[in-house]
Amino acid sequence: MVILSVVGTKGGIGKTTITANLGALAADMGLRVLLVDADIQGSLSKYYQLRRQAPDGLTSVVLSGRVAESAISTTAWDRLDIIVCDAPRRKFAGIETTDLEQFIQGRIDAPMILRKALRAPVIEDNYDLVFIDTPGAQGPLLYTAALAAHRLISPVLPETPSAREFRTGTFELLLKLEEAQALGIGPGPLTAVINRVGHTNDARQITQEIRQSYLEMRGLVTVAETAIPASVAYNEAATAQLPVHRLKRRERGVTPFDTMHRLVWELIPSLSGVYAGGFYDEEEAPSPAAQPPLGEATSA
Template identity: 45%
Template sequence: MAIKLCVCSTKGGVGKTTVTANLGAYLADLGQRVLLVDADVQPTLSSYFPIHDPPSPRGLTALITEGETGSTVSTTKIDGDEGGLLDLVLSDDPDGALQNWILHTPDGRVRLRHILSEYDDIYDVVLIDTQGAVGPLQDAAVLSADMLLSPIPPEILSAREFARGTLGMIDRLKPMAALGAPIAPLRGLLYRMDRTADARAIAHELRRETYEPSKGQITILETAVPATVAYREAATRQIPAHRWEPRREGPTPSALETMRALTQELFPHLDSA
């Protein structure tokens, strides 16, 4: 059965697409069959890695509205090691019409959860990228997941938005469990972590307060994505960051070390050594 992980935040520009793309590529190099789903009206993930021509003629809209799981999948040129693969459902809704369709369809918010189960025998992991704003499409993505991952830059405004917006979204969607769509555990990922005292203090505060009343439902991961140029450079070249920066001098971990550590925390059943 494929593990579905949704990368979500109610704040834009926090690194969701970068995390989704690079985590997916690293998993593919571990031999995993990975499907990326671009559920953002701004189709950044759809162009993150090169795609084999021709791309699929259909994408996210047909996947959700018609349950079409075949002709909606494109293949990236990122060939994983040991038989791994990295496929992609393209975002094709620049005008946001899918949002209204989900809003006005009785089962709109839970449809994606049931549709993605049809990939269970094809993929090992499904990673869903989302928009940085509350809305029906983000709701559908969150409700489809077995696990939620929220990047959090160690800045006070981002930390407050995580506490207010993202956790508020989780609370708002909890009643959907009655429709067979319980909210998955949420993992916070410190993103663009620098070596300043302010960043360390915010990280410490998030970990200290996260969030004891949640009883493990919400945790901050030990892994943090450092503030280095490797991820931007790799994106410019359309290659996975762990391939671009396998080693790094000094105390800051390389992209390969970071993706390995992140995978070990999120998917401990995988041998990522």
């Protein structure tokens, strides 16, 4: 069982989109997948239709420190379950928060709460992969969600402010997570995924700059080879409550189907060559190296 948290210190960069689409793709590849909505905005909870809504969700997991069956809802897709975010939100000093954050902060084992709950036999026995969606702002919920994971994924947009924020914000986040070393735990390796790449020269240049600047941070952050082109398919799929790889749509160049496969193969190499809906011969499988250059892909 592998746990991946999709993190970032900014909203609107594609965390929920990536979590929902990678999770559903892995489930369609035959894996048993659990999504965890650890963002109090609850976007992931509403992303797909639920087949069966459980009476509980994230609140019970955080408060009890364990995942009871009553906290797991099933989605409309086979093998794809979800722990929904059911934490009531409120405003505190103008900032949206939840009592969950207060609760976590008050615990001596704050950084470990989700890690202990998710790295438990009940999850190990029933799931191959766990994807956690996280809030776009630093806080106890983001920290505990990030530290639960074996590996972190962080979207970054090829726009200068976003790229800069990514560098400083991610660095701060990783430093903060390092504090958990005092408890004997630390963050897993972080892979940045460049998301929403348009076909302007500017986007291409910033993409290059992001890759270059992370060569300097080697060891701390790696940038995924697979970048996600900007495509209205991601919005359309979300509106239709469909995983993007299932969206029947004509696209020029690389399709979201290809992109999502390449990304999951890169993040989880043991899945290389596995396709949604079945296993193909290696000969039939398009090589990941066949990806066209960035920016030549889909329309935005």
